[in-house]
Amino acid sequence: MNIIVSPSFVLEEKLLKRNLDLIGYVAHKAEIEIIMALKAFGMWKIFPLIGKHVNGASASSLNEAKLIFEEMGVWAHTYSPAFKTNEFDEILDYSNHIIFNSFNQFHQFKDKVKSRQKEIGIRINPEYSPVSTSLYNACTPGSRFGVSVDQFPEQLPVEIDGFHFHALCESDSYALADVLEVIEEKFGRYFKKIKWLNLGGGHLMTRKDYDIEHLIRTLSDFRKKHQIKIILEPGSAFTWQTGFLQSTIIDIVENKNIKTAILDVSFTAHMPDCLEMPYKPEIRGAKEPNYSLPTYRMGGNSCLSGDFIGDWSFEKELKIGDTIIFEDMIHYTMVKTTTFNGVQHPTIGILKENGVFEVFKTFVHEDYKNRLS
Numbered sequence: 001m002n003i004i005v006s007p008s009f010v011l012e013e014k015l016l017k018r019n020l021d022l023i024g025y026v027a028h029k030a031e032i033e034i035i036m037a038l039k040a041f042g043m044w045k046i047f048p049l050i051g052k053h054v055n056g057a058s059a060s061s062l063n064e065a066k067l068i069f070e071e072m073g074v075w076a077h078t079y080s081p082a083f084k085t086n087e088f089d090e091i092l093d094y095s096n097h098i099i100f101n102s103f104n105q106f107h108q109f110k111d112k113v114k115s116r117q118k119e120i121g122i123r124i125n126p127e128y129s130p131v132s133t134s135l136y137n138a139c140t141p142g143s144r145f146g147v148s149v150d151q152f153p154e155q156l157p158v159e160i161d162g163f164h165f166h167a168l169c170e171s172d173s174y175a176l177a178d179v180l181e182v183i184e185e186k187f188g189r190y191f192k193k194i195k196w197l198n199l200g201g202g203h204l205m206t207r208k209d210y211d212i213e214h215l216i217r218t219l220s221d222f223r224k225k226h227q228i229k230i231i232l233e234p235g236s237a238f239t240w241q242t243g244f245l246q247s248t249i250i251d252i253v254e255n256k257n258i259k260t261a262i263l264d265v266s267f268t269a270h271m272p273d274c275l276e277m278p279y280k281p282e283i284r285g286a287k288e289p290n291y292s293l294p295t296y297r298m299g300g301n302s303c304l305s306g307d308f309i310g311d312w313s314f315e316k317e318l319k320i321g322d323t324i325i326f327e328d329m330i331h332y333t334m335v336k337t338t339t340f341n342g343v344q345h346p347t348i349g350i351l352k353e354n355g356v357f358e359v360f361k362t363f364v365h366e367d368y369k370n371r372l373s
């Protein structure tokens with residue numbers, strides 16, 4: 001195996017293929033379409049591989065739609081909280097489904113979409129979500145996402161081909177079944193007028209304990225009952241547990257008996273979900289704190305006081321130069337990184353099935369400089 005340079009985001013090809021096979025199996029058995037939400041993962045050099053397994057991808061912006069079109073070679077399903085007039089024509093160049101967040105936007109752009117023979121969806125808000133983390137709950141009162149049933153017209157405009165909702169986050173198939181019940185109750189009367197229903201993301205079907213057969217039954221029963229095409233657009237499920245972030249300890253400091261290993265990466269710049277959600281990632285070979293063992297915080301190499309997470313215990317004392325591997329650092333990492341403090345951005349690469357580490361991109365001073373002016 002080639003040496004993995006530190007720091008690096010390392011996608012493991014074998015693990016990605018396992019997820020792709022499972023997602024393909026669900027789509028095939030349930031007779032639905034599963035597309036990849038690009039917002040979770042934008043490592044476009046492997047889009048040709050992903051494109052072989054999926055029915056397409058969903059975009060949230062012109063940039064994502066263009067990347068899907070150019071690198072995966074498929075049309076995007078594009079939804080944005082608000083489309084901008086000056087970008088809309090180009091978005092249509094790369095998309096075959098446009099999903100509007102409001103009837104305002106639908107009325108503003110519908111003629112343009114139909115003149116290009118593309119499909120129109122409207123995002124619905126079921127006002128119900130089992131997601132307890134408010135940062136990821138799209139259906140809380142006052143949410144800016146989607147149209148609630150009380151704002152729906154008696155007659156659905158004929159230009160609308162489908163509905164879209166997003167109400168889950170790292171959820172199981174039983175949570176999906178609950179949401180579908182609410183959707184059916186509130187919006188079922190419109191189903192005869194639409195061709196497709198996009199169930200958004202948050203379906204973590206590649207998690208070990210996920211009940212795949214229940215998902216397949218739920219989806220195919222719903223599809224048959226309403227005679228409607230079902231589309232899923234998970235993000236995390238595609239790259240769940242498919243790789244790691246490798247880093248190195250560059251110093252160890254101690255204050256009031258708390259030892260912090262300062263790394264060549266940063267939580268805020270490279271693993272922002274850890275601070276936003278927040279959650280504590282797994283470190284390879286480390287355990288939950290047991291203060292009879294050597295125990296450390298992990299500190300990011302930025303000046304943000306809160307750029308640390310802890311504690312973890314290790315079998316042996318850590319030392320400068322040791323490798324620290326954060327597990328499951330592929331989805332919602334590379335797409336969210338910043339160059340805050342100018343901290344070196346991790347290299348992006350793939351660990352191939354044959355053990356070779358192929359570097360896709362290393363970051364140099366110009367990458368940092370070119371984001372600024």
Ligand SMILES: Cc1ncc(COP(=O)(O)O)c(C=O)c1O
Nearest residue numbers: 037040166200201202234235236
């Ligand atoms: C509209 C929409 N679709 C799909 C997704 C992907 O969700 P996940 O990565 O949780 O599967 C999101 C995530 O925020 C979303 O907002």
